[in-house]
């Protein structure tokens with residue numbers, strides 16, 4: 001493995017673990033990267049960006065003041081841009097966006113939290129690609145890709161994040177001057193949260209209610225210059241600043257923004273889907289009404305990959321640490337075991353490895369689906385958009401929620417040392433927990449998927465065709481059931497039956513409530529707990545099915561031992577979730593109590609089978625130490641030496657006696673305070 005320039009010798013515990021591993025680690029790395037070519041490309045970018053050590057901080061980030069942290073993050077963002085500029089100029093369209101995954105991964109060596117430029121590449125650029133006409137793109141894209149301007153995406157307001165139709169910022173067209181007048185009528189209409197808005201960006205995309213000829217046409221997108229390109233001073237009519245300290249994202253200068261009758265040229269409305277003509281005539285999009293929500297769909301797709309990567313980081317740290325750490329003495333006169341040998345520790349960690357694989361493969365599949373839908377839409381066909389919206393919504397919701405819990409589980413599995421910032425786990429957690437909220441809150445997105453599922457159920461009942469991911473509904477409404485057999489295919493089938501059963505129960509509840517006199521909205525509202533459950537069950541079935549099929553497809557030409565360990569992980573994922581949902585299985589499938597006991601036995605066997613390969617499996621994520629930022633998870637496993645070295649960096653350790661002794665402690669102890 002291309003591991004890092006380690007200055008310490010590798011801990012013998014890890015040497016032994018690596019010797020035990022029975023599969024070719026590099027082959028698994030290629031699977032996770034999507035092929036050997038991608039691995040080589042990734043390593044090349046990582047080398048360009050990291051080999052010279054430019055990412056290193058003179059003082060550890062955590063000991064800087066908030067202002068210094070931010071300034072350091074801007075310095076490093078500019079440096080990172082300079083280093084990877086060639087990779088940016090290779091970019092020619094949305095279909096190449098996956099190139100940025102490699103940059104994103106590499107950037108983690110530079111930032112323990114996040115770059116203030118994240119939104120520039122993560123949302124400003126894709127919105128220009130997705131929402132601008134060809135002429136607009138020709139004007140904006142070169143400036144964006146060359147970082148001549150820096151932008152962000154300002155949609156959320158102080159008063160509304162979820163309910164986009166409730167946004168209050170207005171953009172009123174003035175045909176006299178051919179300009180839009182942007183205005184923030186209330187405090188709750190202030191834009192709030194956009195990353196980089198506080199101090200970094202000079203442009204942003206603003207989502208505002210469009211008024212022309214006295215009529216409101218709903219939310220539309222506008223490119224707005226907010227700061228002078230020379231002086232960086234906010235332009236007249238703009239009020240902008242930073243929103244303050246947060247649980248994480250503290251180097252992202254999330255900001256607020258308000259407009260006082262601020263004018264922008266007509267051409268700055270993003271006009272790919274709807275237009276305002278010079279005289280103020282509004283030209284409606286002739287296809288799907290929600291096309292202006294396109295960037296959110298893209299970013300939801302990207303986030304599945306993002307959290308899979310972060311989970312890979314967390315479980316690399318926790319698994320390597322668990323191989324080094326020894327604790328307790330279950331058998332008298334025998335050495336303390338590695339904590340990785342405890343079955344409960346394996347239960348905490350191996351599901352993390354399997355989930356990182358499942359989500360990595362599901363995200364690659366979703367990315368392909370996204371590109372296929374985009375290509376249909378270029379030809380004017382928006383038929384597959386509702387399914388993409390339903391899929392990206394539930395996959396974003398479930399993956400961010402699962403990964404948030406599993407990263408916390410990785411921290412628990414590292415005991416007290418996991419609580420240290422230098423373990424790397426708190427930063428990973430505080431970054432990932434936000435993904436559950438932003439780009440569409442968990443509950444909201446699952447309810448969007450539920451809308452789609454309820455409609456699909458009604459179509460299946462009516463005998464009209466349904467889309468591929470809900471084909472299982474046809475069997476369900478026909479009354480056909482598959483007897484429980486405990487095979488991987490059988491478990492996936494039962495997950496589909498759970499999903500179908502849950503959707504069917506929701507439909508019944510809504511109908512019953514409506515027949516007792518409630519409106520559809522009220523009946524829906526009272527059923528939302530079940531609807532969220534149904535969407536979650538559907539998504540679990542989709543992830544499980546995709547994971548199993550993708551592994552079978554990709555490993556068809558792999559070596560035997562790689563095939564075996566990959567299949568063990570798929571089975572572990574399926575058994576874990578089957579055991580987690582025994583209530584649903586008993587309700588919707590033909591599983592018996594004895595079958596549940598067999599599932600448990602099989603699950604515990606899988607843990608034992610995976611155990612010798614655990615360190616090899618996390619090595620296969622091929623995460624350089626620079627990217628992990630972890631005293632517990634480095635490739636050399638020198639956990640204690642690294643923890644001590646980190647402790648010595650604390651500012652409190654730079655002097656033998658702190659001045660508080662003379663000011664407060666001594667007077668207190670001597671009764672003189």
Ligand SMILES: CCCCCCCCCCCCCCCCCCCCC/C=C/C(=O)SCCNC(=O)CCNC(=O)[C@H](O)C(C)(C)COP(=O)(O)OP(=O)(O)OC[C@H]1O[C@@H](n2cnc3c(N)ncnc32)[C@H](O)[C@@H]1OP(=O)(O)O
Pocket residue numbers: 077080081084100101103104107115117118119121122123153155156161162163164165195290293294296297299302303306385386389438439440441444448451452
């Ligand atoms: C070189 C630089 C150096 C620096 C290095 C940096 C690193 C390198 C960069 C690498 C970049 C790559 C990585 C990128 C990572 C990305 C991270 C980005 C970080 C982002 C930070 C956060 C940003 C944000 O949060 S932006 C704000 C997001 N806000 C939301 O998501 C709001 C959620 N709300 C909604 O989506 C909607 O309002 C909703 C869905 C709740 C309801 O909308 P509605 O208008 O009320 O609609 P409704 O009536 O309910 O439904 C009508 C109808 O429409 C359908 N619908 C809804 N939405 C969509 C949609 N999006 N698409 C299609 N259809 C949709 C809905 O289903 C209904 O259909 P029917 O049932 O058929 O009627």
Ligand SMILES: Cc1cc2nc3c(=O)[nH]c(=O)nc-3n(C[C@H](O)[C@H](O)[C@H](O)COP(=O)(O)OP(=O)(O)OC[C@H]3O[C@@H](n4cnc5c(N)ncnc54)[C@H](O)[C@@H]3O)c2cc1C
Pocket residue numbers: 119153154155156159160161162163192193194195249254434437438439440441442443444
């Ligand atoms: C770190 C971070 C970065 C962000 N970056 C950006 C950015 O760059 N640009 C940007 O525009 N925005 C950004 N956001 C904002 C983000 O998109 C919103 O916070 C998010 O969409 C949730 O909206 P909200 O905050 O209004 O929550 P709310 O909608 O107020 O949600 C609060 C609670 O109410 C529940 N709820 C709300 N409506 C319903 C309903 N209809 N049914 C059932 N329950 C409901 C939710 O489930 C949630 O539990 C960022 C947020 C964070 C945390």
